Amino acid sequence: MGKAIFITGTGTDVGKTYVTALIVKKLRQAGKNAGYYKAAISGAEKGAAGELLPGDALYVNEEAGIGETAENLVSYVYEEAVSPHLAAKLNRCPIDFDRVETAFRRAKEKYDYLTVEGSGGIICPLRWDETQHVILDDLVVRLRLGAIVVADAGLGTINAAVLTIEHLKLRHIPVAGVILNRYHPGDVMEEDNRRMITEITGVPVIACVKPEDSVLDIDPEVLAGLYK
Ligand SMILES: Nc1ncnc2c1ncn2[C@@H]1O[C@H](COP(=O)(O)OP(=O)(O)OP(=O)(O)O)[C@@H](O)[C@H]1O
Numbered sequence: 001m002g003k004a005i006f007i008t009g010t011g012t013d014v015g016k017t018y019v020t021a022l023i024v025k026k027l028r029q030a031g032k033n034a035g036y037y038k039a040a041i042s043g044a045e046k047g048a049a050g051e052l053l054p055g056d057a058l059y060v061n062e063e064a065g066i067g068e069t070a071e072n073l074v075s076y077v078y079e080e081a082v083s084p085h086l087a088a089k090l091n092r093c094p095i096d097f098d099r100v101e102t103a104f105r106r107a108k109e110k111y112d113y114l115t116v117e118g119s120g121g122i123i124c125p126l127r128w129d130e131t132q133h134v135i136l137d138d139l140v141v142r143l144r145l146g147a148i149v150v151a152d153a154g155l156g157t158i159n160a161a162v163l164t165i166e167h168l169k170l171r172h173i174p175v176a177g178v179i180l181n182r183y184h185p186g187d188v189m190e191e192d193n194r195r196m197i198t199e200i201t202g203v204p205v206i207a208c209v210k211p212e213d214s215v216l217d218i219d220p221e222v223l224a225g226l227y228k
């Protein structure tokens with residue numbers, strides 16, 4: 001059984017997929033058997049044959065050279081660009097968390113280092129119907145994952161990153177570190193954001209990703225050590 005980590009972010013479009021691809025690529029280039037899994041994608045585009053394409057997963061699969069099939073990378077793919085709980089409702093196709101756990105375990109058996117990407121931020125409802133109320137943090141607890149928080153480097157990030165970390169701590173989800181995305185070295189505010197997030201929360205900023213970076217600036221052994 002391999003190890004895993006959960007990638008969450010301070011919100012949608014913050015760069016979870018972009019950073020996840022760099023993470024998986026770094027591990028694989030260091031010779032490690034690293035894979036990817038995402039429970040649910042919404043806002044999927046359609047392919048030539050009208051099939052729904054799990055964009056995030058296909059991007060990471062390609063960039064990191066995993067070579068996995070789409071169905072093993074993602075369990076639920078919805079077309080509507082809305083929260084998974086709403087997309088599921090619109091499609092009458094609710095997430096079955098037993099199925100998600102089975103897919104996750106299978107992936108964890110296949111890969112030594114499995115990176116699990118979340119949808120949106122940590123408060124992202126996955127299922128909200130007559131039978132179940134499940135938010136993304138509930139799934140992270142169920143799968144016993146620790147987390148890395150991807151946050152934008154710019155204005156407003158202290159609030160967003162600290163709130164996300166405080167919530168993870170409240171749910172007893174271990175926080176391995178923060179990765180700041182769209183970071184501009186030398187920018188006084190961004191460098192202060194980097195310090196302040198750690199000073200307030202005690203969580204280290206383990207890497208900073210600049211616009212268009214194609215390599216994650218972290219020792220692969222340190223990165224691998226964050227997986228549990
Ligand atoms: N450091 C970066 N340099 C260049 N482009 C970036 C960078 N980070 C993110 N992007 C681009 O910004 C967009 C949003 O990033 P991404 O898809 O990784 O966000 P996300 O947090 O995974 O979003 P979602 O919540 O939809 O999963 C994408 O087009 C991505 O390629």
Ligand SMILES: [Mg+2]
Pocket residue numbers: 016017018056117
């Ligand atoms: Mg994504």
